[in-house]
Amino acid sequence: MNGISALFLPKSVAVIGASKSPQKIGYRILNNLIRWKFEGKIYPVNPKYNEILGLKCYPSILEIPDDVDLAVVTIPAEATPHIIEELGKKGVKAAVMIPSGFSEIGRRDLEQKIVDIAKKYGVRILGPNVFGIMYIPEKLNATFAAETLDPHPGNIALITQSGALGVALIGWTKMENLGLSAMVSIGNKADIDDADLISFLGNDPNTEVILIYMEDIRDPRRFLKIARRVTLKKPIIVIKAGRTKRGIRAAASHTGALAAPYYLYEALFKQAGILYSNSITEAFYWARMLSAPYHYYGDNTLIITNGGGAGVIATDTIEEKGLKLMELPDDLKRKFKEILPPYVQVGNPIDLAAYADRDSYYEALTLAIRDKRVHAIIVINVHTVHAIPHEVADGIIEAVEEENIYGKPIIYCGIGGEKAVEVIRYVNERGIPAYWGPEAAVSALYAFITYHNNKRKIIEKGIVI
Amino acid sequence: MNGISALFLPKSVAVIGASKSPQKIGYRILNNLIRWKFEGKIYPVNPKYNEILGLKCYPSILEIPDDVDLAVVTIPAEATPHIIEELGKKGVKAAVMIPSGFSEIGRRDLEQKIVDIAKKYGVRILGPNVFGIMYIPEKLNATFAAETLDPHPGNIALITQSGALGVALIGWTKMENLGLSAMVSIGNKADIDDADLISFLGNDPNTEVILIYMEDIRDPRRFLKIARRVTLKKPIIVIKAGRTKRGIRAAASHTGALAAPYYLYEALFKQAGILYSNSITEAFYWARMLSAPYHYYGDNTLIITNGGGAGVIATDTIEEKGLKLMELPDDLKRKFKEILPPYVQVGNPIDLAAYADRDSYYEALTLAIRDKRVHAIIVINVHTVHAIPHEVADGIIEAVEEENIYGKPIIYCGIGGEKAVEVIRYVNERGIPAYWGPEAAVSALYAFITYHNNKRKIIEKGIVI
Numbered sequence: 001m002n003g004i005s006a007l008f009l010p011k012s013v014a015v016i017g018a019s020k021s022p023q024k025i026g027y028r029i030l031n032n033l034i035r036w037k038f039e040g041k042i043y044p045v046n047p048k049y050n051e052i053l054g055l056k057c058y059p060s061i062l063e064i065p066d067d068v069d070l071a072v073v074t075i076p077a078e079a080t081p082h083i084i085e086e087l088g089k090k091g092v093k094a095a096v097m098i099p100s101g102f103s104e105i106g107r108r109d110l111e112q113k114i115v116d117i118a119k120k121y122g123v124r125i126l127g128p129n130v131f132g133i134m135y136i137p138e139k140l141n142a143t144f145a146a147e148t149l150d151p152h153p154g155n156i157a158l159i160t161q162s163g164a165l166g167v168a169l170i171g172w173t174k175m176e177n178l179g180l181s182a183m184v185s186i187g188n189k190a191d192i193d194d195a196d197l198i199s200f201l202g203n204d205p206n207t208e209v210i211l212i213y214m215e216d217i218r219d220p221r222r223f224l225k226i227a228r229r230v231t232l233k234k235p236i237i238v239i240k241a242g243r244t245k246r247g248i249r250a251a252a253s254h255t256g257a258l259a260a261p262y263y264l265y266e267a268l269f270k271q272a273g274i275l276y277s278n279s280i281t282e283a284f285y286w287a288r289m290l291s292a293p294y295h296y297y298g299d300n301t302l303i304i305t306n307g308g309g310a311g312v313i314a315t316d317t318i319e320e321k322g323l324k325l326m327e328l329p330d331d332l333k334r335k336f337k338e339i340l341p342p343y344v345q346v347g348n349p350i351d352l353a354a355y356a357d358r359d360s361y362y363e364a365l366t367l368a369i370r371d372k373r374v375h376a377i378i379v380i381n382v383h384t385v386h387a388i389p390h391e392v393a394d395g396i397i398e399a400v401e402e403e404n405i406y407g408k409p410i411i412y413c414g415i416g417g418e419k420a421v422e423v424i425r426y427v428n429e430r431g432i433p434a435y436w437g438p439e440a441a442v443s444a445l446y447a448f449i450t451y452h453n454n455k456r457k458i459i460e461k462g463i464v465i
Numbered sequence: 466m467n468g469i470s471a472l473f474l475p476k477s478v479a480v481i482g483a484s485k486s487p488q489k490i491g492y493r494i495l496n497n498l499i500r501w502k503f504e505g506k507i508y509p510v511n512p513k514y515n516e517i518l519g520l521k522c523y524p525s526i527l528e529i530p531d532d533v534d535l536a537v538v539t540i541p542a543e544a545t546p547h548i549i550e551e552l553g554k555k556g557v558k559a560a561v562m563i564p565s566g567f568s569e570i571g572r573r574d575l576e577q578k579i580v581d582i583a584k585k586y587g588v589r590i591l592g593p594n595v596f597g598i599m600y601i602p603e604k605l606n607a608t609f610a611a612e613t614l615d616p617h618p619g620n621i622a623l624i625t626q627s628g629a630l631g632v633a634l635i636g637w638t639k640m641e642n643l644g645l646s647a648m649v650s651i652g653n654k655a656d657i658d659d660a661d662l663i664s665f666l667g668n669d670p671n672t673e674v675i676l677i678y679m680e681d682i683r684d685p686r687r688f689l690k691i692a693r694r695v696t697l698k699k700p701i702i703v704i705k706a707g708r709t710k711r712g713i714r715a716a717a718s719h720t721g722a723l724a725a726p727y728y729l730y731e732a733l734f735k736q737a738g739i740l741y742s743n744s745i746t747e748a749f750y751w752a753r754m755l756s757a758p759y760h761y762y763g764d765n766t767l768i769i770t771n772g773g774g775a776g777v778i779a780t781d782t783i784e785e786k787g788l789k790l791m792e793l794p795d796d797l798k799r800k801f802k803e804i805l806p807p808y809v810q811v812g813n814p815i816d817l818a819a820y821a822d823r824d825s826y827y828e829a830l831t832l833a834i835r836d837k838r839v840h841a842i843i844v845i846n847v848h849t850v851h852a853i854p855h856e857v858a859d860g861i862i863e864a865v866e867e868e869n870i871y872g873k874p875i876i877y878c879g880i881g882g883e884k885a886v887e888v889i890r891y892v893n894e895r896g897i898p899a900y901w902g903p904e905a906a907v908s909a910l911y912a913f914i915t916y917h918n919n920k921r922k923i924i925e926k927g928i929v930i
Contacts (some may be wrong), residue, residue, distance in 0.1 A: 036802075146850060148884075149882075162774025163779075163819075164771065167772035167847075167849050168849065168880040172880070172885075190472075215629055242781065243785065244781045247778075247784060250776055250780045250814055253773075279902075280904065281902055281904065298902030307629035307630055308719030309625075309627025309629060309630035309706060310627070310630055310633075312716045313704075314743070315711050316707065316709045316743070317713040318709040319708075319709035320709060349715055381634055382629045382633045383632070384608060384629040384633065385611060415633040416636040416637060416686075417634065417635070417637050417639050418634075418636070436746075
């Protein structure tokens with residue numbers, strides 16, 4: 001087991017600085033490990049106690065009778081060099097360094113010191129200045145997050161260079177019903193960096209999408225090499241902050257991020273086939289879409305709508321993003337006309353119009369899924385006076401569950417008030433990526449098609465662009 | 466009273482084709498007028514009934530003993546020419562033409578016919594192919610919207626060329642707690658067009674922002690002339706659909722919209738100082754911001770945050786949108802340092818950091834509001850382990866209510882899950898524009914500053930750009 005595997009798949013975890021006081025980080029991490037029913041061994045370490053939360057507490061890691069794969073360090077920055085020395089002697093493979101007070105406040109010396117000691121012993125370090133790590137498939141919660149932030153299980157791995165933002169984003173994924181496989185707070189990146197993490201997550205069968213909040217990359221060459229390899233297996237989405245002069249300055253005083261102009265990052269992202277966005281919301285639209293079990297068959301997109309205006313907006317957005325609204329072949333047009341009421345405008349968008357109901361959606365979608373020339377479908381459900389969003393959604397779900405055996409990308413788009421939002425949630429829960437508004441739905445399709453095109457370019461030419 | 470005033474401020478309304486059957490549009494419109502307690506006179510017209518919903522029903526509009534300002538016509542398209550003739554004879558000033566079946570399905574002849582008759586008598590026509598009109602200050606609901614779509618009262622006027630989208634957007638405004646003054650479904654625009662409506666709404670003391678979903682403009686010169694004049698009084702926001710070749714095609718079969726390349730519209734919007742967006746969501750961010758009682762003092766923006774990462778993203782977005790993050794003068798820096806805990810990074814963003822609480826937000830914001838060199842403030846509240854969004858929000862609200870007597874623009878930005886969203890709603894209800902995420906908050910500021918710059922340019926040069 002190497003250091004990175006030890007981070008995600010430890011058989012035993014020690015909490016250095018474990019505490020009995022519920023306000024303390026050393027208590028909260030220990031409590032999270034126990035609360036999640038981590039199946040490996042858990043060792044609290046603190047000379048002040050004999051027992052915490054029912055577990056035997058050790059005065060020093062060196063006193064633990066068994067091997068320790070992972071140590072979570074929750075003591076003040078000043079005391080960490082000594083502790084890392086002990087972890088090294090104990091043969092610990094990786095350490096999650098919670099404390100702040102290192103390079104982010106200018107103490108590069110102290111940070112270098114712990115890295116040097118860790119290197120000597122072959123201990124890998126996450127952080128310092130981190131919030132911890134969650135790896136849901138192993139029931140590992142080595143963070144000090146509150147219970148209310150237990151994420152939904154899923155296949156999106158989140159890497160964040162900002163602890164606070166990471167915490168907030170977990171809350172967001174819960175509300176949006178997005179499932180996570182992992183959440184890694186990467187902090188000052190004194191040792192373990194994004195490349196290490198995506199290298200592991202690229203091979204992780206529990207992860208389908210990797211989403212990174214990033215302020216800098218320290219070793220761009222290595223990151224590029226690994227990211228390109230990972231892209232062939234699963235998409236990487238990056239929100240890069242520090243894109244402008246003032247932004248870079250702000251990032252430097254936040255995580256000690258190194259200054260490099262954004263165009264270099266953009267070039268790197270492009271070459272690695274990484275999807276990058278300036279918007280948190282958009283990045284999560286993409287993550288939702290790319291975590292769905294869909295396959296790429298081509299670019300021919302069909303829109304089915306009950307609202308003409310919404311259809312026009314979707315059409316414009318598709319064209320503006322360089323996606324492809326298919327021209328309906330005559331025979332397919334005829335087939336649609338046969339099954340749909342006479343007032344329906346059969347074009348692309350197919351406008352089921354004001355009286356659209358469950359059946360017309362079901363029929364139109366079934367036909368579209370069955371036709372191999374249709375490669376992707378956006379189904380728009382405008383909450384009008386006539387359309388009852390819930391019934392319409394059931395028609396859509398039924399068609400998808402019956403017919404979509406080959407995983408053709410299908411995106412649901414709702415527009416309206418509270419009812420519409422409830423239905424979007426409901427459709428998402430049934431495994432169909434669902435969004436409010438045509439802009440979001442088209443953005444999701446854009447990410448899907450761009451990812452698969454990037455992958456193809458890497459296979460064909462070894463590089464994107 | 467001219468025709469356009471009659472549309473918004475009628476003293477009497479007739480419903481042509483009023484019905485006793487609750488499914489029918491002729492019932493729903495009558496019921497909405499009564500349900501909203503419209504204070505003028507209401508006359509159902511239908512030869513089949515003597516009475517509907519407790520009101521005397523007339524066999525023809527010509528039998529009504531009093532003057533009728535506005536008629537809402539809910540009979541099939543074919544029968545409308547005869548009815549318009551009668552409205553003319555009766556001296557009705559404006560007619561809301563609900564039925565479809567005109568130019569949007571190619572029947573330009575029939576549409577021209579009713580327009581010609583109406584012109585002869587000086588009757589103004591809204592539509593045909595519309596959903597109706599709501600003007601909240603007059604308790605006028607001449608639409609067939611369901612009761613669940615009664616909008617919150619407010620100062621945003623919504624004009625929509627798509628009925629279905631209009632209905633859905635009312636639902637959205639309710640959910641988002643955005644208040645409306647008016648909702649006008651403008652449909653095929655055979656007679657009354659956007660220029661007529663913004664001309665009225667520009668002078669309407671109950672309207673602060675005009676938001677238009679638009680597929681085309683028939684008389685661009687007139688629109689430009691009037692829009693520029695209105696911009697001097699209040700902002701106009703446009704979502705223009707039909708921006709691409711395929712989008713124009715879709716719009717043509719939707720509302721019979723005329724084809725014109727989008728760059729012409731863009732040029733027109735720019736010259737009139739109109740804010741235009743490709744995104745429904747963004748347009749509503751703007752409407753919320755511009756409906757707040759804020760005044761423009763200059764471009765110097767300050768960010769206060771408890772999350773470094775969120776601060777970096779906000780900084781980048783401000784710079785990318787061409788807004789101005791102020792450099793803090795030394796004396797102001799010193800003042801911030803005096804009142805804030807020692808670990809706070811006093812720059813711009815001011816990063817209150819992990820332990821930020823109600824008091825640090827209150828103190829920082831109070832100082833920022835009081836200093837005249839700070840012209841606009843974005844306050845970011847990341848839902849971390851430490852920050853309790855509700856308490857922080859109360860500190861912010863208190864500072865604003867105590868200090869912001871001159872209406873300096875202040876924008877709240879929350880990031881997190883359900884709790885954060887609840888707090889965003891709460892802050893909005895207290896009159897401070899509040900958004901999820903820095904991108905949305907900065908977009909709102911962008912709209913505010915752009916609008917005021919546009920206004921200045923029109924005053925100085927008679928034209929924007």
